[in-house]
Amino acid sequence: MNVEQIYTGCLAQGAYYIESAGEAVIIDPLRETGPYLKKLAETGARLKYIFETHFHADFVSGHLDLARETGAQIVYGPLADPDYAIYSAADGEALRVGELTFVVLHTPGHTMESSTFLLRDASGKDYALFTGDTLFLGDVGRPDLAIKQGEVTKEDLAGYLFNSLRGKIMPLADDVLVYPAHGAGSACGKNLSKETFGRLGDQKRTNYALRADMTREEFVREVTAGLTPPPQYFAKNAQMNKGGYDRFDEVLGRGNRALTADKFEQLAESEDALILDVRDRADFAAGFIPNSIFIGIDGQFAPWVGALIVDIKQPILIVAPAGREEEVVTRLSRVGYDTTLGYLDGGIAAWRAAGREVDTIETISATEFATRVERGGVDHILDTRKPTEFLSEHLEAGENFPLDYINGSRMQELDREETYYLHCGSGYRSLIAASILQARGYRHLVNVEGGWSAIKDTDLPKTAYTCPTKIDQQAVDRAVIAVL
Template identity: 55%
Template structure:
């Protein structure tokens, strides 16, 4: 028997590849199927089942394409109603893969169809729990994603999750290995540990959800402090439930090289968004006007979903050399399939053709230190609230990047402000969105808070006090 966790850091997502005696199962595969097909071929095994723990919200699963390419059936938990052929199981149903067995544990709460898969080895021992979004390491799945579809409150779903955890999972043996669907960084939970594998016994000791003294306290603990989910989540659920265009077709369509003239023509007449996936320091020096910068070197796909919102939005790509395929792959993982092509030769070709260029006004932290002395200034910190509360520049206002579409209209375009995040990745995203929407009276700080904190004037000038945003038109 072999269990392989295939962990994708950009999405903080874990897929699982299981092999026993010439047969295999895959749990929660990502959109691109080739890595799984290569494993099956290398191991000379047949894919028998594709298990889905639930209808995922934060990424588009590869279940539909993988089933078409291998003829392996897709398996969902009770109550699931996909709009494609699938096996809808009963609670405690058993599936055989080679010499091992997979037992379905229906665990509603995160969503109604959510299920965990308990692996029983060739000796009949319960060995591993593939817990999906029901149980994370240090956390549990948020109970607010399915409430509208099910006509339930998040408290109702949290109550179901309590029953699932305490009646289905807690009684299992402590030495069972927990393999969750997500780790730290995922928006599907709020308190995940950085580890991606643990024993159930350790989770019983360390996971706050397992250490509540009542159902009421459990519901309060897991619903307290939940931030609104990214808006693309609902659209990804729909794709996972209804099916989607073939990944191969999406890839072929999007991998269309466009000359600067073709790129410019399409940009002007298609309503396409120009997405520049280059590093923020390179982007700052020059870019195609109206471009939005979301660097491929960070949490690219989740930020695309959070900031662009509509998965059907036409997109034109500007990438670093030979990064077109990687950019397309990551976009497809979150359902952004309407890519019209990419700028052939990248931004260098755009410059060489004497096309219009824009830049962001960026200064170093030391220059920022010099500029603000004895001045009445405004600073906007686009980090998460938790980062801001931990430590921030005195008098800075916290406006998290994730909610820029909500707060951008509060800005007064006539008032200058300084903009920063932790290291420059998020503040450049914010800067590009601001400029694309006509706001230019600001200065972005290179290196972000990390660089600012090392300047002399700020080493003792941090507070933990939330400020009210002053710019209301």
């Protein structure tokens, strides 16, 4: 028996490859099939099943392309009704893979079709549980992504989740391994662990949602408390996973095209394309194509694309580090942004060589920022971190302006004639925010490189800080409402 977790840090997502006696199953694969096909070729195994734990909202699964390329069956549990052929497994049904058995456990709550897959070894012993978004390490799946107006509420889904956990998962032995679909960094839960797998017994002892003495009412209240609005692309990705999508090789063929500066500019105008610059943030700040948006490939790239580019069919042109263009197209497709038109051949150097205009964003060190604050020359500070980060510690003069909600109405409250200093935790998110604001006509922007971690190391007096001793959930809820 071979059980391998294939973890993708940018999405905090775990796919799984399990092989036994020449047969294999893949659980929750990512969009591109190449890594899975390579693994199958190396082991010589035949892919028998592709298990989908639910209609994923935070990424586009590779199940359709993988099924076409291998002939494997796509398997969902009860209540899934996609627009393509699947094997709909019954609750409790056993499926054989080599010498192994997978038992399908219908565990509604995160979504109504959510199922987990219990792996039994060749001797019939319960070995591992692939929980999808039903159970994470440290948390459970959020119950607000599959609500239907007038039909099912987040409280209803939380109640189903309570029953699923107590009736299907918690009765299993403590030594069963838990392999979830996500770890820390995913927006599919509130308190996910940095660990990517663990023992069920540990979760029974430490996971707040699995307390043995917890009532249904307490569970519903705690699981639904403090849920921020999900990223706008979640519903769109879920629909793609349910309804189908273009083949990945077609998406890659369209997007991985080298364009001259002339052709790049022509497409930007004729297709109303968004120019997405994914280079290092220092390189971007020093010179970029006017009106382009920065989202660095070496940060939480795909989730920020999904959160900030509202139209999932938006035509996109890429400015990327040399040799990483295909990677960018691939990572965009993982969250459903399939309308990439190509990339600037030769990058920003080619743009400059063609005599085109270049824009910049002023970037200063945390030390210089502190000096300007002490001199009284800083009137507006935009802290682009999440409300919870802001509440934990921030500058007294700072205003919370979370990047997550930058496309909301609060942008209109800013004065285009005023100068705004932006910071986040490190400088990544604040530069994204600055690029968006500058593209919308805000020209007096200063990004603080190093962000909050660097600001705290300056000589700013502690009286400039607000640091509450306790953050209660009501404070978080009020902060979220305030920035929406």
